[in-house]
Amino acid sequence: MDNIKAKLTVKSKSSKREMNGKIISMFCTTIIVVLVISLIGFIASKGIAIFVVDKVNIFDFLTHSVWSADKTDSQGRPLLGALPMIVGSFGVTFLATIIATPFAVAAAIFMTEISPKLGNKVLQPVIELLVGIPSVVYGFIGVSVVVPLVRKMFGGSGFGILAGTFVLFVMILPTITSMSIDALKAVPRHYREAALAVGATRWQTISRVVLKAGAPGLFTAVVFGMARAFGEALAVQMVIGNAMLLPQNLISPASTLTSVLTMNMGNTVMGTTSNNALWSLALLLLLMSLLFNSLVKFIAKKGTL
């Protein structure tokens, strides 16, 4: 009896091990959470300095188009209008997404519905390869191939939103494609059978059932693609021309939130107005990616009914 009691009250080796495992995973999770929270806190505190310390009007910041930290307006506030960068970022993001989505969805349809065998053998490795190429390589190709091509075809210097769009198109294509493939694969097989059983052709099955049932997943894929495009810095910076001017057309040099950051972050002194101004752009980027993330969550929730 006593023996059993002793056995039951003393912790066994495996239950100790379980405890250890729990502690370790809790510890790691906590570190990640603390890291994320402090990161957001740090960027936020730095990012709002320009509005609190330097008294820049938020509305002016979002709508004015002169970005010059060392010049001041009549009230002595620095001239910081981020509109050119905001327009540049959204411009390249939306254009690249609009171009990439049809290709990505078509590739996903090919892979899931038309020829899974060929798709798995050829398309999948190609997509994985595209994901693995570093962005500086994309940027380099952009500078040496895309920019001259744009210059030849449309005139101007070649640097600008159009070149940025083309580079980003290739960069987000694999993201949207592979997520679209997952979305279409998740459409239950019995939807397809049901459609065929009432006399649908293959194309009718794809267009009226599979794409419709997979729509939430496809939207998520597109939003992820946009988030990637919005956050891409290096490759875009190499081809967009980096002029902090409101873009007049698609081939005039422009800039994005990210490209301004990569161009200037090494050239400012911590705590100065121009440095604070960069932090505010970083905050804007962070808020945008939070927005993209919540959009994805929202779509996922709606998609499950």
Place this chain on the structure above:
Amino acid sequence: MTKKAALSASDVHLFYGQKEALKGITLDCYENEITALIGPSGCGKSTFLRTLNRMNDLIPGVTITGNVKVNEQNIYAPNTDTVELRKKVGMVFQQPNPFPFSIYENVVFGLRLAGIKDRAVLDQAVEKSLKAAAVWDDVKDKLNESALALSGGQQQRVCIARVLAVKPDIILMDEPTSALDPVSSAKIENMMMELKQDYTIVTVTHNMQQASRISDRTAFFLNGELIEVDKTKNIFLDPKNQQTEDYISGKFG
């Protein structure tokens, strides 16, 4: 009175790769009758049912020999239009599989495929099909709500209405009640008895009581072979084959 065979399979062999799943099935299904296919799991009854509207074509590695005639037309002839075939030979599946659309859009799906846009025609087809599928009273006030919000039994009847809307001659049912509760099953059984006035029905069931209740003729499958087919009464009361007798008396299954 000799009835006309709506469906006539002769010497159908089906191979999954090298494995022979159907070993020469010859079977007639008569007009306005319910033919029940019974047999233990893996005996080939569902596989056979799916050869009747060429649903097995979708599975890679399947080879089929022999022929199946629907209204005197061999559906395995090389120039067969499977899309047209499946309009004539509709299919209801084991799991209720409504699309994630509204009830209305589910029922008119087949009509929209055919390019019918006239609202009055569609409305009429929805009411008629849902009534024939004995689910009109349950759903008439929520036609624009998602079909996925219905109960399993209601979903299955909406799926049957979806098949009825395209006006098939023959309806194939693959264990249509096996995923449902007894009350829903009884409703579907009653509906099938009503439907056979206008349609020819071939149903797979693992429920022998169901086969004896609703079918006119019963075919017993075992290991890919058709062991015996006869009037349901004869199969259950006076089977000619020892294996049939063993199966229906519960000696194996």
